[in-house]
Amino acid sequence: MSRPIRYVLGLALFAGALAGCGTTSDRALTTALAALNTPPTQTPMATAAKLETCPHLTASLRPPASMPAPGTMPPGSYMAAIKHRGYLRAGVNAGLLDFGYLNPATGQIEGFEIDLVRELARAIFGDTSPKHYRLVALTVPQRIPFVQQGRVDIVVDAVTITCDRKQQVDFSTVYYGAQQEVLVPSNSNATGIAAFAHKPVCASAGSTPITVMDSLPLPDRPRAVGRTQAIDCLVALQEGQIDAISTDSSILLGFKAQDPNTRIIGTSLAPVPYGMAISKAHPDFVRFVNGVLAELRANGTWRRLYNRWLGRLAPNPILPPAQYDG
Amino acid sequence: MWISNPELNLEGLGIAASPAPTRRRSARAGVALGWIRDRLTTTPGRLILTSALVVVGAACFGVLATGAEQSREHAVQAARTNTEPLLIHAVNLYTDLSHANATVATGLLSLGPEPLNERARYLRDLRGASQSLTALTREAGTSASAPAALSTVADQLPIYSGLVETARANNRQGFPIGAAYLRQAAVLMTGTILPAAGQLYATEAERLDSDYRTGRSTASLVALIAAIVVAVGLLVLAQLYVSRVSRRILNISMVLGTVALIAVSAWAVIGLISEQNALTTAQRDGSDKVELLSAANVLLSRAQGDLSLALVNRGTDVTDPQDFATVIHVLTTSGLASRLGTGFRSYLQMAHRIQGLENGGQLGQAITVGPQAGSISEQLSARLVAGIAAAQNRFTRSAADAASALSGLWLAIPLITAVAAALALLGLRQRINEYR
Numbered sequence: 001m002s003r004p005i006r007y008v009l010g011l012a013l014f015a016g017a018l019a020g021c022g023t024t025s026d027r028a029l030t031t032a033l034a035a036l037n038t039p040p041t042q043t044p045m046a047t048a049a050k051l052e053t054c055p056h057l058t059a060s061l062r063p064p065a066s067m068p069a070p071g072t073m074p075p076g077s078y079m080a081a082i083k084h085r086g087y088l089r090a091g092v093n094a095g096l097l098d099f100g101y102l103n104p105a106t107g108q109i110e111g112f113e114i115d116l117v118r119e120l121a122r123a124i125f126g127d128t129s130p131k132h133y134r135l136v137a138l139t140v141p142q143r144i145p146f147v148q149q150g151r152v153d154i155v156v157d158a159v160t161i162t163c164d165r166k167q168q169v170d171f172s173t174v175y176y177g178a179q180q181e182v183l184v185p186s187n188s189n190a191t192g193i194a195a196f197a198h199k200p201v202c203a204s205a206g207s208t209p210i211t212v213m214d215s216l217p218l219p220d221r222p223r224a225v226g227r228t229q230a231i232d233c234l235v236a237l238q239e240g241q242i243d244a245i246s247t248d249s250s251i252l253l254g255f256k257a258q259d260p261n262t263r264i265i266g267t268s269l270a271p272v273p274y275g276m277a278i279s280k281a282h283p284d285f286v287r288f289v290n291g292v293l294a295e296l297r298a299n300g301t302w303r304r305l306y307n308r309w310l311g312r313l314a315p316n317p318i319l320p321p322a323q324y325d326g
Numbered sequence: 327m328w329i330s331n332p333e334l335n336l337e338g339l340g341i342a343a344s345p346a347p348t349r350r351r352s353a354r355a356g357v358a359l360g361w362i363r364d365r366l367t368t369t370p371g372r373l374i375l376t377s378a379l380v381v382v383g384a385a386c387f388g389v390l391a392t393g394a395e396q397s398r399e400h401a402v403q404a405a406r407t408n409t410e411p412l413l414i415h416a417v418n419l420y421t422d423l424s425h426a427n428a429t430v431a432t433g434l435l436s437l438g439p440e441p442l443n444e445r446a447r448y449l450r451d452l453r454g455a456s457q458s459l460t461a462l463t464r465e466a467g468t469s470a471s472a473p474a475a476l477s478t479v480a481d482q483l484p485i486y487s488g489l490v491e492t493a494r495a496n497n498r499q500g501f502p503i504g505a506a507y508l509r510q511a512a513v514l515m516t517g518t519i520l521p522a523a524g525q526l527y528a529t530e531a532e533r534l535d536s537d538y539r540t541g542r543s544t545a546s547l548v549a550l551i552a553a554i555v556v557a558v559g560l561l562v563l564a565q566l567y568v569s570r571v572s573r574r575i576l577n578i579s580m581v582l583g584t585v586a587l588i589a590v591s592a593w594a595v596i597g598l599i600s601e602q603n604a605l606t607t608a609q610r611d612g613s614d615k616v617e618l619l620s621a622a623n624v625l626l627s628r629a630q631g632d633l634s635l636a637l638v639n640r641g642t643d644v645t646d647p648q649d650f651a652t653v654i655h656v657l658t659t660s661g662l663a664s665r666l667g668t669g670f671r672s673y674l675q676m677a678h679r680i681q682g683l684e685n686g687g688q689l690g691q692a693i694t695v696g697p698q699a700g701s702i703s704e705q706l707s708a709r710l711v712a713g714i715a716a717a718q719n720r721f722t723r724s725a726a727d728a729a730s731a732l733s734g735l736w737l738a739i740p741l742i743t744a745v746a747a748a749l750a751l752l753g754l755r756q757r758i759n760e761y762r
Binding site: 028029031032033034035036037038040041042043089090093094095096097101102103104105106107108109134135136137139140141142152228229231232234235254255258259 | 420499500501502505509510513532617618640642643645652657661662686689
């Protein structure tokens, strides 16, 4: 019996070898599935903003006694360095209608803030030729680091002056006095934020408006809902997922322009002063920018530019007077 | 499983030839054992027992060989007509959805009115996805595909297309909210719909894989060969015994039976081996290529969608450039990028140029150049689609070869085995009759 058994074993081995010659590894499927299972990148949620008070929040450096003539910057100044480079680098918003947004019809970033950048370029170079300024569209978390790292000369991107940010960069005087307001569907009866006790009210996640809502002096506060960006709140409002949006009036004006079925209600929840952010390494540039802003206020250019973009939405802008402390 | 069958076991045969004195478990077993013991005492009795053994051996061979052949044939037919076509539907669903998501972002990217060819491509992708979804749903009864994944795709796809149309309408008015709707659509696609489509794809791919494993199972071949060894061995032993009893060297009909059994065995072994070789070719040159090429296609679409979406979002979101970098990294490290050929390098160059313009403050210019990356990705994708079609043809051809390698065996094995057994019995009967 041992010989046939050996024979069978031999044949079985032979069969195994035959079977083995026709196999493939499952590498293809494993590779394909592993590659396809790469999870989508998640948008990191911003950490909650802090509400702090500090003295002279909106005060900035005093302009020089006499402004240099456009095109002739004082040697050694940061403005001279910009002039030498040939263009001003400004960090701006490309998605904020009428403030700073990319016009799909022209392919250009346009708006009130962009016109202010053009005025800065005019003050440095003597004209507003597009070759004299470059607009870098920034995300909210990029705004301060880009100034600090010197990747842009200035950020004109709806940056609210806060105590925290003032530690990291210098701000110009206030160039737009926004307020935190509330936007509702036009058929809403609400007259103020108090109407939204425990109801979902949207703002961009981790932003100051969320913190403001969470610390309102009301017995029944609204339930603050954070979305990645403020514009996502308008989507949520149109889809009926939230009852109201509370954020900067500048942003709400743009929302109202995009959706006529909305209105802005109530009084201001908090002032939202916008300043241009400049590196702490260039105080001469801060003074220069404040000088340009003072001229724009004085000669009516600020008002003209405001009316051009935002006048039809909110005819009576509040521009707080410039404050200086050094 | 098959080999452990005690009736096949040689030791089992030994027991049958000279049963050990075991305790009688029941009256019936006792009667059977008694009958066998009675037969063992005389030569014709032993010849009758041999006949019985030959019948049992032939029957076992027939059952085992047919079983081995049938298990493989069913797997091959399932792969050919069911699991592979379903995998193709799942692949098409996945690629069409990914492609739609990239196309719509690239289309909305352009300044001014959306290019009509992008629109047509998007609609074609959606139609293709719907057709694949219908086919997968129709087969849901026979398919192990998670019905939850199917209904996720079916439920969310109309919502997705609604978001896309809202994005288009707003974009045409120049409103930034268009980009927000598109972003929401993209999040729905990449976060919910595509994972469900991926689940369907994985399920179908694993079912096909299981058919491949059955269709190439070593166990079937080993069982077949073991059955052949035992059956042929049994016939040879029977002939040795008969020739010793009758003092004749050859028993013609028993020899003929053995030859018939060897012939059908050879046919079956050759059939099974060529079947598994053809199936291997079908997988290696066919469905494996389909899987790799379509994975490359899906990832390419995802990268292109990220690139376009970053521009549509006008630098308001850091997620898309990050996801783009991740996808390119995966494409490169997994080796899938090599499937894209040299065009992948020019795609990457164009993408980096666009991202450089975007980061360097020339968003408008980046948007003007943007569609060029889209058209390179279209060319690469078209090449992949052609490659997938060619691989699918190779699969169809080789799977048909695998099926035809087994054709006729389902009938030949039982028939020829029966003939062989009958011939052997005839030969034994002649010897038994000599004692009457």
